[in-house]
Amino acid sequence: MSRVTCDMAMSLDGFVAGPNQSLDNPFGEGENGRLTRWMVDEPELHKAEIEAITAAGAFIMGRNMFGPGRGAWDLEWSGWWGEEPPYHAPVFVLTHHEREPLPMKGGTTFTFVTGGPEEALRLAREAAGDRDVAIAGGGMTVNQYLAAGLIDELRLHVAPVLLGRGERLFDGLADIDLEPLGEPSRTALVTHLTYRPVR
Amino acid sequence: MSRVTCDMAMSLDGFVAGPNQSLDNPFGEGENGRLTRWMVDEPELHKAEIEAITAAGAFIMGRNMFGPGRGAWDLEWSGWWGEEPPYHAPVFVLTHHEREPLPMKGGTTFTFVTGGPEEALRLAREAAGDRDVAIAGGGMTVNQYLAAGLIDELRLHVAPVLLGRGERLFDGLADIDLEPLGEPSRTALVTHLTYRPVR
Incomplete structure (x- = not known):
């Protein structure tokens, strides 16, 4: 049976982003690439971990991870990742605004889900088949799935x-x-x- | 040269204690021994780490670690650790209230320091000689020494x-x-x- 990974x-x-995330600062103020420097500076040392991040058969992300501000329902916006996002699989974006599915190069399709986290998980499981489903982020979305006992x-x-301020992964858990x-x-x-x- | 360890x-x-630490709950509400279960349930697996905790030549602790409430200047109070504390070395207790040094069995002497963290470190270094000085806790005291770049x-x-609330080790750092x-x-x-x- 497929697992839900994150x-x-x-x-x-304990922070997964600094405060005031924006188009210029997707990881928030004060982060300055410090959380992901290992991926940039030492990719060979972390080959297995980096490959595992995009190995799932389907992905779920929050609308803030898909795009800043109105990102998820701005028809001009197609994510941070250029024409060929690294997922190569269905990606379900949690949002309150309906939008048609957005197919990208290389097998990624962004599907916008307005029915909530459990509905997104149902769709992602169906799309992934025997493969894992990955909760891709951001922090609030992962926090929500942790709270629901679904990871x-x-x-x-x-x-x-130390970031000192921003978004804490484990708040309220x-x-x-x-x-x-x-x-x-x-x-x-x-x-x-x-x-x-474990709950 | 001797190091300052912690x-x-x-x-x-990120919590080192739950909220509302007291005589009944030295690690605060909700902690219930969860932070130190490894020391109690698996002492043989962590022999080196446990021995290292009390290996220093001198120790520094905050008054809340020495005792709850009025602990550090209540003449009836001689610490949590019984007649023979596990330090077997000089222990410098940060406090705002003067008190005579308190010798215990087995080589531990509690000395009460009203001159602040740097004065306590000076005294501890002198007492430790070539051996390390350990900042024993609690969280606020360690936070203070981290902020001063002294660890x-x-x-x-x-x-x-996950404790969810209480005292965070890295607040403000x-x-x-x-x-x-x-x-x-x-x-x-x-x-x-x-x-x-590293600052």
């Missing part, structure tokens, strides 16, 4: 930086424990930690 | 639990980065991560 880059003080494998990529899975690994720029959330 | 048990969401080695023991030291290790109850804080 990869998140997080600071050591099977949470892969945290903890950058050795005190009743969840996390079973460690596998072994942690670390370089100077990141520590990879995998957990199974 | 061992802290922390939840995955050389921060050993985090991250429990796979966004301008610090952390260089990873050594390899992480993990069991079901804790992940050990060591960092060198």
